[in-house]
Amino acid sequence: MVQLVIAFIILIAAAVLAGRVSRVKPRSLGHGQASESDRQQAAKSIRGLSSAIALGGVGIAVAIAATSCVYSLDVGEVAVIRNLGGSVSGSQSEAGFHAKAPWQSAIKYDTRNNLINFYGDTDYETTGGSEVGKQVSINDKSGASANIDIQVNYSLRPNAAVSLYRDYGSQENFVSKYISNDLRSVTREIAGKYDTITMLTDRGSFTRGVQKALSEKWKGMGLTVEQVSVQDVRYPKEITSAYAAAQSAEVQKRKASNEQETAKVEAETKRIKAQGEADANDILNSSLSENVLRQKYIDALSNAKNLTVVPDGSVPMVQTK
Template sequence: MFVFGLILLVLAVIGLTVSARLKVFDAPAAGTDRSGRRGDAGETLEPRRNRTPNHIVRWVSTGLGALGVIFLVLSSFFALDPGQAAVLRGQFTRAVDGIETSEGLHTKAPWDDVIEFDVRNQQVKYIADGRTTDNAGGLPDGAQITVQDKEGVSANIDVTVQYSIARDAVGDIYRVYRDEEGLRQKLILNDIRSVVRDVPGNFTTLEVLTDRPAVRAAVVKALEAKWEGKGLIVEDVSLQEIRYPDTVTTAFADAQQAQIAVTTEQAKLDATKVSAQQKVVQAQAEADANALLNSSLTPSILQQRYLDTLKELAAAGNLVITDGTNSQILVQR
């Protein structure tokens, strides 16, 4: 806009200069030619003064100048919404003349360009063949990422990474990558592929298949380390699908069934052991009780219990004294 306004001003100055130097020419009068020779009646007529070209140039030049001033004024203002930050770049020097991170209307030098950066959450997606649209109808940034785990088994991973640009880092980002597209192509896309490709190498096949949160956490940590000090913030990482070859997934399914069977049998064995242990404990308790009882029945205690029993029978009138044979000696009622 600044260059266009400047061009209009230059044209206006040129037009006004030409208009000031443009001579008013004499238009021939009616009945004469341009040299003023006599007409048919033999009389000589005075030529007319024609100022029309001069006026046209002057008015056009004035209009161009007014438009130029308007464009220059408009090029001194710019607006940012809440999700934007901007770098002010000298149009001729290409140097950073300022950074603006707040929303609203701002002023600048007319010759400064505004390089805008989106500081909202953004996504990078690597899905399937790279041509399959997502639920929102958008295309991914690339195809699935092929990885190799700790055991050397290959798999394909669909991944979505959410990131944002730090507002106060847009100046440094511009100096290195020039604009947001350069940042995305030269750093973000390459780093995501590199990290997602390397991290599964620290996990076994079983861990990758069964402990996806641990793999995801490792990817987040690696990305944060890689982007430290570069003005990028990792918001989220989603490992949407991990595809191993059919032979691997079939073997994993069989192993799961076998593990389930082992777990079931182990549970049964544990239950049997617990039941047996309960019986042992119960038997031991009874034996301990009997041993305690037997150890407490001394001859004197037995004699005392015998005498007590006799007293109880005598009181009830059921005491029978014999000589140890079948003949009754004495019955007391």
């Protein structure tokens, strides 16, 4: 539309200039001393110059107007075609050059992976479907406050561009008024379902919760959540210090518990070993009957060498020199 206005202005300017040139009188060029043939030649030159200005203006105006009838799309872009009165006549998502009426506008949306990145004290800046901004402040289920750095990659389905334009206008307006606010509100909502310990130790559960909530909420808008990444969860120092102390105490507790379990196992091993020895002795004692002992005695005598046997009850006499 801008090109069409420029072309119209150039056309008007060329017509005015050509008219003024055509009204120039040949006698003013000769100061009364030029011949009739010179005046005729001058008049002819003036007419030629006037025609050249008019034709040049028309050519430039047509060229500029022609550019307003053509627009191009890159891969990953969709254009919403807007009429002069503000109505929408359709959309186009095929890459390449396309034609439209001079009074129509092609409003482009980026359908490729867009990034919303909130971190630190960053100033807000929106470019197409992407935005950077300040960290998200939350209160968890335990009532503790924290600041979260979070990134979301999302893409836009081309067939949703027309409805988004009708509701929000440009893509930058849609991002700043809808996407940005949604991400912040969902992050705070999901954080309120997790206690401090979970937020500090199980960031993956919180991340999955945010991605699931965003996917369900944005599905009807024609948006697809590609990935959610929680870069950092920052609690006040007193909370992180208390958590570190609790973790240290837990480590010591588990260490003591492991040592107790080890002592119990060792004691049980000794008891089982002693019980086994006692049981073996009982079995051995119960098996040593009088007949068994007598037989062992006889076996020992049979295998002995240089042995003198003395009958029971006798007093042996040993001769010495």
